Amino acid sequence: MTRTNAKGAPALPLNTILPGDCIEVMNALPEASVDLIFADPPYNLQLKGQLHRPDNSQVDAVDDHWDQFDSFAAYDQFTKDWLKAARRLLKPNGAIWVIGSYHNIFRVGAALQNEGYWILNDVVWRKSNPMPNFRGKRLTNAHETMIWASKSEGAKYTFNYEALKSLNEGIQMRSDWVLPICTGHERLKDENGDKAHPTQKPESLLHRVLVGSTNPGDVVLDPFFGTGTTGAVAKMLGREFIGIEREEAYRKVAEKRISRVRKFDREALQVSAGKRAEPRVPFGQLVERGMLRPGEQLYSMNNRYKAKVRADGTLVGGEVKGSIHQVGAALEGAPSCNGWTYWCFKRDGKVVPIDVLRQQIRSEMRQN
Amino acid sequence: MTRTNAKGAPALPLNTILPGDCIEVMNALPEASVDLIFADPPYNLQLKGQLHRPDNSQVDAVDDHWDQFDSFAAYDQFTKDWLKAARRLLKPNGAIWVIGSYHNIFRVGAALQNEGYWILNDVVWRKSNPMPNFRGKRLTNAHETMIWASKSEGAKYTFNYEALKSLNEGIQMRSDWVLPICTGHERLKDENGDKAHPTQKPESLLHRVLVGSTNPGDVVLDPFFGTGTTGAVAKMLGREFIGIEREEAYRKVAEKRISRVRKFDREALQVSAGKRAEPRVPFGQLVERGMLRPGEQLYSMNNRYKAKVRADGTLVGGEVKGSIHQVGAALEGAPSCNGWTYWCFKRDGKVVPIDVLRQQIRSEMRQN
DNA sequence: TACCGCAGTGAATCATGAG
DNA sequence: GCTCATGATTCACTGCGGT
Numbered sequence: 001m002t003r004t005n006a007k008g009a010p011a012l013p014l015n016t017i018l019p020g021d022c023i024e025v026m027n028a029l030p031e032a033s034v035d036l037i038f039a040d041p042p043y044n045l046q047l048k049g050q051l052h053r054p055d056n057s058q059v060d061a062v063d064d065h066w067d068q069f070d071s072f073a074a075y076d077q078f079t080k081d082w083l084k085a086a087r088r089l090l091k092p093n094g095a096i097w098v099i100g101s102y103h104n105i106f107r108v109g110a111a112l113q114n115e116g117y118w119i120l121n122d123v124v125w126r127k128s129n130p131m132p133n134f135r136g137k138r139l140t141n142a143h144e145t146m147i148w149a150s151k152s153e154g155a156k157y158t159f160n161y162e163a164l165k166s167l168n169e170g171i172q173m174r175s176d177w178v179l180p181i182c183t184g185h186e187r188l189k190d191e192n193g194d195k196a197h198p199t200q201k202p203e204s205l206l207h208r209v210l211v212g213s214t215n216p217g218d219v220v221l222d223p224f225f226g227t228g229t230t231g232a233v234a235k236m237l238g239r240e241f242i243g244i245e246r247e248e249a250y251r252k253v254a255e256k257r258i259s260r261v262r263k264f265d266r267e268a269l270q271v272s273a274g275k276r277a278e279p280r281v282p283f284g285q286l287v288e289r290g291m292l293r294p295g296e297q298l299y300s301m302n303n304r305y306k307a308k309v310r311a312d313g314t315l316v317g318g319e320v321k322g323s324i325h326q327v328g329a330a331l332e333g334a335p336s337c338n339g340w341t342y343w344c345f346k347r348d349g350k351v352v353p354i355d356v357l358r359q360q361i362r363s364e365m366r367q368n
Numbered sequence: 369m370t371r372t373n374a375k376g377a378p379a380l381p382l383n384t385i386l387p388g389d390c391i392e393v394m395n396a397l398p399e400a401s402v403d404l405i406f407a408d409p410p411y412n413l414q415l416k417g418q419l420h421r422p423d424n425s426q427v428d429a430v431d432d433h434w435d436q437f438d439s440f441a442a443y444d445q446f447t448k449d450w451l452k453a454a455r456r457l458l459k460p461n462g463a464i465w466v467i468g469s470y471h472n473i474f475r476v477g478a479a480l481q482n483e484g485y486w487i488l489n490d491v492v493w494r495k496s497n498p499m500p501n502f503r504g505k506r507l508t509n510a511h512e513t514m515i516w517a518s519k520s521e522g523a524k525y526t527f528n529y530e531a532l533k534s535l536n537e538g539i540q541m542r543s544d545w546v547l548p549i550c551t552g553h554e555r556l557k558d559e560n561g562d563k564a565h566p567t568q569k570p571e572s573l574l575h576r577v578l579v580g581s582t583n584p585g586d587v588v589l590d591p592f593f594g595t596g597t598t599g600a601v602a603k604m605l606g607r608e609f610i611g612i613e614r615e616e617a618y619r620k621v622a623e624k625r626i627s628r629v630r631k632f633d634r635e636a637l638q639v640s641a642g643k644r645a646e647p648r649v650p651f652g653q654l655v656e657r658g659m660l661r662p663g664e665q666l667y668s669m670n671n672r673y674k675a676k677v678r679a680d681g682t683l684v685g686g687e688v689k690g691s692i693h694q695v696g697a698a699l700e701g702a703p704s705c706n707g708w709t710y711w712c713f714k715r716d717g718k719v720v721p722i723d724v725l726r727q728q729i730r731s732e733m734r735q736n
Numbered sequence: 737t738a739c740c741g742c743a744g745t746g747a748a749t750c751a752t753g754a755g
Numbered sequence: 756g757c758t759c760a761t762g763a764t765t766c767a768c769t770g771c772g773g774t
Contacts, residue, residue: 072481072482101490102477102487102489102490102515103487105474105477105490106473106474106475106476106477106478106480106481106515107474107477107478107481108474109470109473109474109475109477109478110474110475110477110478112474113440113474113475114440118749119470119471119749120506120749121470121506121507121509122469122470122473122513123507124492124494124511124544126492126494126544128732128733129732130542132540133540136529136540137527137529138488138489138527139489139491139516139532139540139541139542139543139580140540140541140542140543141489141543142542142543142544143492143542143543143544145490145513147470147474148507153749156751156752159505159506160680161504161505161764162680163679163680164507164680166652166680166681166682166691167650167652167653167655167656167680167681168650168652169648169650169651169652169681169691170691171765171766172500172501172504172507172508172765172766173507173508174498174507174508174510174511175507175508175509175510175511176492176494176510176511176544178733179653179656179657180657180732186658202657203658204653204656204657204658207655207656207679208656211679211680236662237679264661264662264663264679265662265663265676267663267676267678267684268662268663268664268676268677268678268679269662269678269679270678270679270684271678271679271680271682272678272680272682272689274504274763274764275762275763275764276751276752276762276763280753280761280762282761323760323761324761324762325760325761325762326760326761332424334424335420335424336420336424336761336762336763337424337762338761338762338763338764339761339762340761340762340763341762341763411747412749413747413748413749414749415748415749416749416750417750419748419750420750420764421745421764421765422763422764422765423743423764423765425743425744425745427745427746427748427750428745428746429747429748430747430748435747468747469747469748469749470749471747471748471749495746495767496767496768497746497766497767497768498746498766498767499745499746499747499748499765499766499767500746500764500765500766500767501748501750501764501765502748502750502764502765503750503751503763503764503765504750504763504764504765505750505751505764506748506749506750508765508766509747509748512747548767548768549746549747549767549768550746551745551746551767551768551769552768552769552770553769555746563745563746566746566747567747
């Protein structure tokens, strides 16, 4: 499946795994075409011998302080390069997630900031079943760190607040996520029965990332695709994916894995939406429609203030005139006020919030 | 109290708070004289406007002059300078702890590595009672990150493995620590009754750091002393401290605080930990972890109603959407409903209550 | 005394669409 | 680009005063 964007730019190779070096492959894709990037880059230590210095000379084996510094410099260059290529691919309101451990995450985080990304949260994946520290020389390494960042400061990134709140039993989702590591049937094995990839991430982690920061139909890119957890979960959740992976063995495992995944029901993909998604209803419409009469009294929630409805949908309360929000804020001496939940009217002796009338109009709108 | 080291170098001003800029003060102290450094440097928060809670009260933000930097470059230079001065002071087998948030910790971590420190662990302080995200635009910022590093690779740092294991009910201490923020009587107030310092750290945090990585009699330096949590806990635990603090107001509060501390107070206060309540398991976690599939049917205990699972851990049953509890209550016309015991799923033709899955997760959690 | 409700608060990069 | 009006948004815990 491919797609051409509005400008007729090169088509996007959706739901495929592209072979090759991720920086070169990303640079060949059309800019501003991707909604989310999830990246699990290699650690510093694993790159020894594969890395090149900024001047392209080979990095020697690391056995003293200066080589250590060279290794850091090379890793920084590599990080900067792929983050730059990734940022070019992101739509203006796109975002990125990067996961790492203390070996590399500090360098990655600093590079993200240097490249102009804007950090939204750092998220700790707290492993419920980590590998213990056998030698008792350090603390059990029981977590990894993810960084969530928008393409730039002020961007309107996607955040499904209500959906994550639902996932967390009605309480705001925190920056520390307790999830088990990938084991059992989920852990992919090669033909010898060994684990197919050393750092396969659990699908539960990607589930939370994708539910929280993408919408169905969004394009999700993973430049270090590995065995394709990002692709598998994206497919389940009705998102499009693009994977990039250098190693053929991983690509093959991932292809097979993803082909077996079934997408969830359309209805199951619907997620709790916040009130921000609801259409705006001007207060004046309640008056126009006769739900409230001009001259009718409104009462504040705390019953301390009264105000009178005027024919143009404004209120008069004491000395103050203006919208339901302005009058409420002025009377309470508050910086702002949600008039919809602040004001009530009386019907048959009962006090009813005016928001009930707004809900009525909205439900009529939905039936059209 | 002062002490002269073996080489007859200048005496160390033990158990005092030195005024002035921490870099200059550190450079005037004798090299290789300190066992541990705990540093809580400025975080370089970049706050824009004011933030109000939903009840319209205003959040008292950290906008102090000492936290202002002109640019990342300026912050990096500052970080490099104080880390270099600190490293000179450390004994060869000394170590450092630095605490920060996503605003600064990545830059600090990278600078630590660049200066030749060797990271031993990153440790997450998971706050049991963090400030929520009031606008629903991000995840609750519920943790801070500490980096624990030795002076150099291969150094024989102090690690009291058994002591920390005891603190953790006989289980190996992990890299994530759940501790409450500093409130109540422990939180120091000024003469107006306002908080004396905007970012006072809890003593429980320092207790764990010092028990784990120092021995009695060790010298602990804190270059950003603030109101002296490091000094207070060091004194309780029989460690020597050196504080450096620029602001006179903080120094005065710290002096008074520490003068009241008596060694071993802590021991007397050590009470056996209360029994743990059963951990809360959000229903959404069953979905994330693939124990239930989005789109899957659930059946009510009495087999009268069905509902479908959604990707965010909510249910749809007929016209009703919401949590397992809400949908159950609505369908039964009851004021409330325990969804865990009300809903069942089918596996291999058998009907199983979803509570079985919750028990499964809890038993995994207990095996940590 | 015990219990209950209300007010206060904590390292925060915390809005968005119409005109 | 800009300004302005609309209106969405919180968890855990402490301390105090009233019953």
